[in-house]
Amino acid sequence: MKLLGKYVDKGMQGNVTLMPEESEDMWHAYNLIAEGDSVRSTTIRKVQNETATGSSTSSRVRTTLTIAVETIDFDTQACVLRLKGRNIEENPYVKMGAYHTLDLELNRKFELRKPEWDTIALERIEMACDPTQSADVAAVVMQEGLAHVCLITASMTLVRSKIEVSIPRKRKGSVQQHEKGLAKFYEQVMQSILRHVNFDVVKCVLIASPGFVRDQFHDYMFQQAVKMDNKLLLDNKSKFMLVHASSGFKHSLKEVLQDPAVVAKMSDTKAAGEVKALEQFYMMLQCEPAKAFYGKKHVLRAAESQAIEMLLISDNLFRCQDVNLRKEYVTLVESVRDAGGEVKIFSSMHISGEQLAQLTGVAALLRFPMPELEDSDDDDDEDGAAGGDDSDSD
């Protein structure tokens, strides 16, 4: 993302001009734009003209529109952001108040005006414009008969394809069926890697599985590559890395990202950092349950007494439509920062973020034990549960 202009006054009002450069930037834009903001961007509008005689002609016109956003749609697979809203600026082609849907496009600037900018949003812009953050990794988690081909970017984990093949078990006298099924499965996984992994961008390809599936697959793939004389695979052989995972399901990516060899290679990407932070939280919950809390109510209480050392918060909480709720979370983040605590904003598109979102979306590691929080929840734990459910439904 490129920041082309930023005019935010002291009252935190103003506008920002941005230019998305890659598909990941759409995700950032999705997190930035909230309902009620106004967005100005160039777009194509179908205009109908009626002549004096009554015949009408329609033509497509490229024009610049400003709309007040009402609904936001994000397609995670295609990374397309669609904003629908009413026109609020005069335009020769479009009436005031007419609905229009803006498709944000790559390499076309848009201007975003918010009635109030908060720190989270400004931080998001900073992060999006940081070029060092981008580290693309492809990962294939597989087990016999099941594979997920994923792309891991700084703030998203995208499952590009899921391969499910039923492989006959070995049985007396007919091992061939098992081996044939296996070869078919490997072939499919290989094809899917070739189709979805762009070796120009991707730094490394992790192949993770239990047992020997990864080794078998790796051998199979390069045997085939030699046979078919596939230059693309042979040239990038060094990018493949074999890692252990306990299963072929998506959430075993977490184990993959914790593997020391992977951590070393990927340096400190956001995805790996998030997995580590969540792991830390769980370890604390096991060892010192009075120093680890989750749920909005508990965390807010802990923040009141300035006890939070590290706050884990999922970014889907900031995308909620309720402005007041969003504000509450923003103040929570700010108060933790003011008290010298660390805040980790998890991307809900990562595996660890998904898990955190299920865990009410907010969790905290404390500086000192607060057992009173745990005891207090018996009398009014209905509230806590309700708060958790709210965040789930977002």
Add this chain to the structure above:
Amino acid sequence: MSRHRIVRTMDYNDEYDGYDDVYGHSVDDDHCISPTDAQQWLYDRERGRQSISAFISKNKDIKEEGEHDEDDEDEAYEKARRDSESFQMPELDEMEQAKLSSCVDEVRSVVGDAVSERRIVETSMKFDYDIQKILDEILNEETKKSDKPALRPKVPVPIAATIVKSASKPTPPAKISLKEPRRGFEIASPKLPSSPVVSGRNTPVDVGGDNDLSRTAASVFKVSKDQAQRNAQQLYEKERSDQKSHIHMIVIGHVDAGKSTLMGHLLYDTGNVSQRVMHKHEQESKKLGKQSFMYAWVLDETGEERARGITMDVGQSRIETKTKIVTLLDAPGHKDFIPNMISGATQADVALLVVDSTRGEFESGFELGGQTREHAILVRSLGVNQLGVVINKLDTVGWSQERFTEIVTKLKSFLKQAGFKESDVSFTPCSGLTGENLTKKAQEAALTSWYSGRPLLDVIENFKIPERALDRPLRMSVSDIYKGTGSGFCISGRVETGVMCVNDKVLVGASREQAQVKSLTMDEFPQTSVFAGDQISVTLAGVDINNITVGCIISDPQTPIPVTTRFQARIIVFSVKVPITMGFPVLLHHQSLIEPAVVCKLTASIHKSTGEVVKKKPRCLGSNSCALVELETSRPICIERYADFKELGRVMLRVAGVTIAAGMVTKIR
């Protein structure tokens, strides 16, 4: 002269060219005649005449001779069949006709095809197209009919309490109001996944719906009369009384404890592996420099397994003892293949725990992280309660009695903790490689000096056969799908409860597709019926191969298995590294099914022994705790409550290759 023709080089195509055209038929015969042409030019014998069937339908009470002694059930059935075949609509004016047809459609949508059209029309006319009344009438009639067999004295004296339940359980009273549109079949429900073969015949998947309701609704599935009122116990006695009883035994233990070798040697000694094959294995394993693996190769058949020298998937074979047919399931011991071991263990009745007695090896397998522990706990949680412990490789420690007793005492206290009764556990010293104390009594002097107990084969012989739930509705779990030798595809798995016969109608998996059983085989022999506890493979017709996955359940159409995405379970947490919280992603193992699931709610933590609620809505569950939790899967799965079907109500939760909890399903949403 034909003798002298050069037949060898003759071009047959030329010789026979035009052969087909010569013999008499005209060009026109190649085209079929269109119906309108046929009507115009051909004489239809039936036209203008009254059909005989119409005549019969008007005189429906014609009695045939010799029908009186039949019981009325059969008579009614015969009549229904005759009626439906030759039924003609009564003559009505247009208005009435329209009313009638809409009425019939309405009724059909509720009762399905189970009731003949004739019956619906008659009833509709009787009640003047009042759908409410018609439905009441028809359904009450059906209920009466299905109640009848229960009242007949023909049913033998019930053996277990369960039979009373299943036989005398009345069909729920049929009361239908039109406000419940869900009761019928939403045949064209577009959301359902359906295979192209049987599109339009799916039942709605009643996710999260009221179970009783879905059960009654689905009970309208048409099954043959035979299937509907079969007596499982009688059939079982008829078919199996002359055979030895079956038992499934899983062999478990730490990696390299010698499970496969032990089983291979046992198979060889009992004469199930020919000399020739054994010789081949010996030569080939020698070539690879792994002669000690020669017995293991009997069960480890894939190239990968042989090259690496470890079992990866459950190997299966069988031996016959004096009184039993034992199916051996050879489980992999390696940590990464525990999912395979679980799917094997769900099929087992009893288990054989193999322990390596070599110094250091036993300890590493038994200490934390070793599979001896995990396997034993797993099989116990999966409902296996008889365990034979084999102290293997005792020859490496010189048949030392001290070592034997040392291991036995350690294991005894552990197994007691895991929940095995002391009387159900036996300990046998042996050597899988030399074959000492396997089938024959111990010969080695060092061993006989202190051991005079039974050899391993006798231990297997002495396992008790668990009770088979023959009288329950059919449930079969699918563990493998493969291409059979003939047409179609085969599904193999274990019949958990009930009976299945050739030509039965069954429901498959969470989509509840109907299929027909084409053939049944058990241990390569074709069967006409199979019973609870059997390990079988079945060929199905009418269902697409892509709609069956490993782990799905085949069930009886009359009492289909509940399908859900969310259920409550009572779990026991094993020792875990991190506590279980809300939103914890786990892998759910249920029979052969492995499905990602999320712990979506911690309802209460429970006291381990008393079952009292210790704390409502706990924040997290630590090691060795017991709790009620709710689990949610992404796809609908077939599952039963533990109280209803023990076999299908057990689940295992695993995370990152470690079993974190075992549970029982208490409530299905």
